[in-house]
Amino acid sequence: MSLRALRKEFGAVTAVDGIDLDIADGEFFSMLGPSGSGKTTVLRMIAGFEQPTGGQVLLGEQDVTELPPFRRDVNTVFQDYALFPHMSVVQNVEYGLRVKKVPSGERRPRAEAALETVRLATYGGRRPHELSGGQRQRVALARALVNRPRVLLLDEPLGALDLKLRRQMQIELKALQRDVGITFVFVTHDQEEALTMSDRIAVFNDGRIEQVASPVELYERPASPFVAGFVGTSNLLTGATARRAVGDDGPVSVRPEKIQLHHRTDLGAGGHQGGGADGECVLEGVVTEVVYLGAATHSVVDVGDGVHLTVQQQNEESSIDHLFARRGERVVLTWRREHVVRLDGAGRSTGDGSGHNEEE
Amino acid sequence: MSNVLHRRPGLRLGLLLTPPMLWLGVAYLGALGALFITSLWGQNAFTGEVERTWTLDNFRTLLDVDVYRVITLRTLAIALTVTVVDAVVAIPIALFMAKVASSRLKGILLVAVLTPLWASYLVKAYAWRGMLSENGLVSWLARPFGLDTPGYGVVATTLTLAYLWMPYMILPIFASLERLPDSLLEASADLGARSVETLRRVVLPVMFPGLVAGSIFTFSLTLGDYITVRIVGGASQMLGNVVYDNVGAANNLPFAAAMATVPVVIILVYLALVRRTGALENL
Incomplete structure (x- = not known):
């Protein structure tokens, strides 16, 4: 049809x-x-x-x-x-x-x-x-x-x-x-x-x-x-925040479950901003909200410039008190470069179902 | 006081229902009962006084005398014809109002259907008398087709009554069609039915209870009418005229009562038939 x-x-x-x-x-x-x-x-x-x-x-x-x-x-x-x-x-x-x-x-x-x-x-x-x-x-x-x-x-x-x-x-x-x-x-x-x-x-x-x-x-x-x-939850990065995280103005998006959340101390002082040499993107921020969803927990992290990122973590432990304790803490967010999706709109596809997105 | 009522729901219900139940039981059904009892009394032929002795003479007269049989059958035929004419005209109108017209037009049409109910019955009947007269509107309209006004008689009575009771047929059908979701019509077309088929298999069955409700109105209102037939009926009489004349001129109340039970019996038979179709449960 x-x-x-x-x-x-x-x-x-x-x-x-x-x-x-x-x-x-x-x-x-x-x-x-x-x-x-x-x-x-x-x-x-x-x-x-x-x-x-x-x-x-x-x-x-x-x-x-x-x-x-x-x-x-x-x-x-x-x-x-x-x-x-x-x-x-x-x-x-x-x-x-x-x-x-x-x-x-x-x-x-x-x-x-x-x-x-x-x-x-x-x-x-x-x-x-x-x-x-x-x-x-x-x-x-x-x-x-x-x-x-x-x-x-x-x-x-x-x-x-x-x-x-x-x-x-x-x-x-x-x-x-x-x-x-x-x-x-x-x-x-x-x-x-x-x-x-x-x-x-x-x-x-x-x-x-x-x-x-x-x-x-x-x-x-x-x-x-x-x-x-619209499809799933997504963290949209543009402008200055995108530049800090991935090195250009974006817009790009990262899914909440692809982001790792670390204590600052875990990584040692001074994150490597603008993209790590090991193919990782890094942002620092403060946990403002922790939302318990049953199977998973969403942490909302303020990364500056009025941008909030959502991070999803599976609830592997039977208690999540340690997650709630993070509220107000400074944390480091990292994710692999391959999980960054470019949303320039240039890859807008038509109905033929082939060749949608531009290359990364 | 209100505390007592609150604690005793039975008392509350009783107080609420007693006046209307009294009305229904005494004033309404009681009057019907009195009517029936009166019909079983006789009349002194000389003084014209009602004699309170039990007799079936009134009903015997009713069945034996040709005139009364003819009048009963004529009234029945007029009532059925009026009902059919109203149904045939009302179905397309109601269908258009409920399913085709925009909501603005729907409002206008609804008002148009309802306004005649505000006008006096007599005015409308006399208007028809004028239209049906020898050089009236109907005659003028029919002349190019080589026809003429039907004149005053059974046809004119049927036409006028069909006009008078039309809103009572349109409104219940309209209400039943309003409840028919558009998606049912779309589903029918989607499954391969043409419009005529959809009308027959989906619209008519859904509309049927409304049609039955409307027919109860038009049928029973016609059975009881005696004024329209006086105005446009020429020499024709209906059951109501016989009752009227026996109450007034002939002063034979028991016979008038016997005559008046005839439409009641016909309506009861009609309702029994309607009940068998199951339409009353879906009203």
């Missing part, structure tokens, strides 16, 4: 500002971005609920831009599930087959098989309002999958579920996608969700795509300050 220079304006507001994207068959593709970034509008244009003001939607070789939703070989899982309240679960699932005039003898077994794949085989006779949120979610999934679409669109389908169920559904969704081999296009504002499930992720900002990359690439090599800030 491909999008070519896709645009959408609502009056004077530009919701989608020229998007090019190629999604491979069988790919689990996520569109990640804050609310209002245009990702849902793109999804709705693929489904056919919105008409683009410019550009094309291609499904395989076919241009479907002008086609109404019921002529497109895509199906959608809606954020609110949109199950028909006056039909039973199995009637909901076979709805797509029924309106496509599939004979009833074939329809029912296919609907029941679809319910089985989402582990709701015995729930066919119930009404949607008798199900829990997670079960409704799975019915919506079965209702879309039973039509064997070329592309399945999912619009923040896990948003209404609680955290534990969401984690479980993430894994189930990914496994299901691998089994059925259908292209999934998944819209979410939850970066963890996107990282967990996707083959590739497009990060949306303000109607444009900031970067398209695999989860690992996106996390380790963000192409812009926006991506670095």
Whole structure:
């Protein structure tokens, strides 16, 4: 599936500002971005609920831009599930087959098989309002999958579920996608969700795509300050601070878990500023805050010029009193030069999924 | 005082509910009961006084005399036709208001539907009398098509009543469609249904309870009407006229009461039928 220079304006507001994207068959593709970034509008244009003001939607070789939703070989899982309240679960699932005039003898077994794949085989006779949120979610999934679409669109389908169920559904969704081999296009504002499930992720900002990359690439090599800030936590260094740490004005970013935190005494007096000879970057600072997160602890370090860096440490000991005792102490932060990510924006990638970042 | 009420929730509930329950039990159901009892009394043919002896004569007259059978069937036919006409007109209007119109236009349309309820019933009926008159608006509009005004009679009565009760049909349907999320319509199209199919399989079932509620209004209001038919009905009579004439001119209260139980029975049958569809639970 491909999008070519896709645009959408609502009056004077530009919701989608020229998007090019190629999604491979069988790919689990996520569109990640804050609310209002245009990702849902793109999804709705693929489904056919919105008409683009410019550009094309291609499904395989076919241009479907002008086609109404019921002529497109895509199906959608809606954020609110949109199950028909006056039909039973199995009637909901076979709805797509029924309106496509599939004979009833074939329809029912296919609907029941679809319910089985989402582990709701015995729930066919119930009404949607008798199900829990997670079960409704799975019915919506079965209702879309039973039509064997070329592309399945999912619009923040896990948003209404609680955290534990969401984690479980993430894994189930990914496994299901691998089994059925259908292209999934998944819209979410939850970066963890996107990282967990996707083959590739497009990060949306303000109607444009900031970067398209695999989860690992996106996390380790963000192409812009926006991506670095939106995907995971990130320490952004610019100007004087960047010069002290890495030797030039940046902007650069360093992930909190890549930074080592040392007592000043551990390193001996007088840190080597502007980059160590051994390929290490060094900054000195004062610990201002220690935040306990369960598995890890975040220390916020004031490194001067009003810049605060976050350092993440795994909680390997059963007590973290020694970490809390550091509040107010002067410390030295070090990290390896290879963990410094340049965010000049020059490496802003387009939809072809290759050659994003410039070399270090 | 308030402390006592706070400690005794049963007493509080009792005090709150007694006046409305008295109203419902005595004034409302009691009146219906009195009506039914009166219908079983007789009348002294000479003095016209009500005789409090039990008799089924009134109901026998009602069933045996042709005129009353014809009037009952005519009233029933008018009520059903009015209901169907209102449904056919109200469904597209409500659909447009709930699902197509912008929120500004929706407000304007809602006001447009409601304002006629402020105008007097009589004024509206007489307005229709004027429009349906020999050289009136309807006649003028119909002439290019080689047609003419239906004149005063059953058709005019049906038209006027359908107009009068239209808001009672539009509003419940509109309310039920307001509760229908747009995503259901999108889901239907997404799953391959064309608009007509979506209308039939998703919109109509969701709208059905509202349609039933509206039909209860239009049907029962028509059954009880006797003024419109006087104004635009020509010589035609409805059940209400028979009741009215027997209370007034004929001064036969027991027979009027017997006649008045007919629409009550019809409505009860109608409600029983509606209940079987399950729509009342979804109102």
